[in-house]
Amino acid sequence: MKAAKKNLLAILAAAGLVAGGLCFWLGAIYDPWRLPREDWREYQRRFISPEGRVIDTGNGNVTHSEGQGYGMLLAEAYGDRETFDLLWKWTSQNLQTRPDDKLLSWLWKPAEDGGGAVADPNNASDGELLVAWALVRASKRWTDYSYAQSAAALLAELRRLALADSPQGPELLPGSDGFIKDNGNVLNPSYYVFPAFDMIEKSFPGAGWSRLGTSGLALIASARFGKWSLSPDWVLADSGAFSLGAPFPPDFGYNAIRVPLHIAWHDPHSPLLIPFANFWKTFPAVAGIPATVNLESNAFGPNPALPGMQTVASFVLACRSNSRFTVRDIPPLMPDEPYFSASLKLLTKVAVRESLGGKR
Secondary structure, rough: OHHHHHHHHHHHHHHHHHHHHHHHHHHHHHHOOOOHHHHHHHHHHEEOOOOEEEEEOOOEEEEEEHHHHHHHHHHHHHOHHHHHHHHHHHHHHHOOOOOOOOOOOEEEEEEOOEEEEEEEEEEEEEHHOOOOOHHHHHHHOOHHHHHHHHHHHHHHHHHHHHHOOOOOHHHHHHHHOOOOOOEEEEEOHHHHOOOHHHHHHHOOOOOOHHHHHHHHHHHHHOEOOOOOOOOOOEEEEEEEEEEOOOOOOOEEEOOOOOHHHHHHHOOOHHHHHHHHHHHHOOOOOOOHHHHOOOOOOOOOOOOOOOHHHHHHHHHHHHHHOOOOOOHHHHHHHOOOOOOHHHHHHHHHHHHHHHHHHOOO
């Protein structure tokens, strides 16, 4: 009798373990905030070379410092340290090669013989911010201070060479060379990566990154144009006044789509999201929104928004309507999506997980 009871208890215990394991497995699969591994595998397969170079398939297979930052952020978010280290190694060896500082050359082009080289040695400040943010995140995830040391060195150079004073506070120049003009400073609002400023300031208190975030939010609030009061891809800043006089098309488009993404990632309840949501609500569905809007004429560009841009719009609309919106509500990465669209889609999933799901 005792043996029978022991066997029964063992069977029940085993059944409990199986049931518990099944519940855990099902919970992992159906967790609405889970980042789908299949997305990351597809992104790696299509856009990350064996050497650790993020490939812009929509632009001649070049590599940008921005792209390396996106790849590193995604690798950290997915807990893929091997790929993260591969990306950082390629970045530091191939882009951090400027002779007089530690900034990253923004553009690298492949050659027909399989090699390649830097095609423009100027930096792009969002590239440094994204890479440094990824390094700070990696330092926290994997408890490796060497990542934070690399981030600190990169940020010190960015602060020294790409920040300018203004009546509203510090301005982030898009690069160290060529953006200070006689009639003002040329700025790119999408280069202000607000969630990065939060974490960087906590990691390096007193370095001034929170002040840059504050002045960046003031820039977004003031530099709005056109019928829908949207942020431009580029803006000219002159003593607190903003205009569309920058030497670029006066569009809300492929650059500025990142402005509402960064704001919602930083604060999904921010009133700065209202103009973007109001604009996108004028369309029956996000599939019908245009990729660009001319902020002088209010005319739409000829191309529809990429799927990744539509994902940003869906995120912002959900934030403003207080609708439940999870990672699972975002479509998977599709095999034919170009690099930029794929990057936006996966970054939005990370942003939704962290800002709405509290899953950092």
